[in-house]
Amino acid sequence: MTAHGQDRSASPDGAVRAAKDQVRARILAARRALPAQERAARAEAIAAHAVALADGVSGPVCSYLPFGTEPGSPALVEGLVAAGHDVLLPVVPDGAGPMDWAPWTSDADTAPTRIGIREPTGRRLGPGAIAQAALVLLPALAVDRAGTRLGRGRGHYDRSLPLAAPGALLVAVVDDDELVAALPAEPHDRRVAAALLPRAGVTWLRNRN
Template identity: 45%
Template sequence: MRAPLNHDMSGKAPLRRELLAARRLLTSQDVENAAAVLSSAALVLPELDGARTVAAYVSVGREPGTRPLLDALRERSVRVLLPVLMADNDLDWAAYEGSAHLLPAGRGLLEPDGPRLGPTAVLDADVVLLPGLAVDRRGMRLGRGGGSYDRVLARLSAAGAHPALVVLLYDDEVVAQVPEEPHDHPVDAVVTPAGARRFTT
């Protein structure tokens, strides 16, 4: 598959390729086992423990699994919002009502079948779970490069909303440093199968 013709001046593209290649080596059992451990590690974070509304996402492929965590949050009567990708790559949101209410969407994603709540629904979240490929010791996150979550973070910032930002990763995806651009936001915590780690900003 040819790489997209973008001009990556930040040096992020080679690191993304390396991390995605490592994920492709994981078996389905590896992913499933890690997802259960990730859920347990995330649920003990005080931010999640006290959250009323969590903006999350449905993991796909070899991403660190979120399904057990989504269901555990629902069992705690937490309101879980899931993203709905719009045509311009921005994100709308809808409530998670269980795996039976997830539908296949574009790019291999799964999206909730309920009413769309609008892009500003994320402003109600106490915690935002961000997908990513890596995080460094400063809390800087490397995303996939689509820009959807950059828009979400900019929307939160513009509204003066400060939910806890948490990224779920595999253990070896916590790295010394990721390339940084001016619009990048640090996260507050990372959860891996080995446990949770907080960053001070």
């Protein structure tokens, strides 16, 4: 409630945020219910699709280490490196602002943050390092056919993606049933060009340039 007794969720922006939270809760519950064996099989497929997608890409690839029940596994990053790519991973700032980036060398050179996400411990390259990447693989809870990506709501990628190169390929990594017809969106949401799915592989979206 506001100081004037109005429920913020009754505003247009509040309604969109509430709708996003409902989708997040549903997807997180479904991910928690997924058997470990099936999650591992999907992660293996995602890693193979990512390596195939990155074939021929010059320059580093921006990726991530999956957190909790996020689709994928460290094999996603390991596969890209084994294929000859330099991989940059995000480093989440303590406050608001875009993420920093650091090169991945091995899982031994990562450490958990206070919220459990593993980050590289090597030298920081600065938020602008994302501009070096022609391919950016993004964690997501869902993505729709128009390219709207739903994240966890912290806004780190929303503040980082505007720094990506204009021609960079932005790809959301989700499970097949997390590619949906439409998602609630806000003006600051940055759209992606494709979804990377364990069964369907790379699926191009209407937002593709």
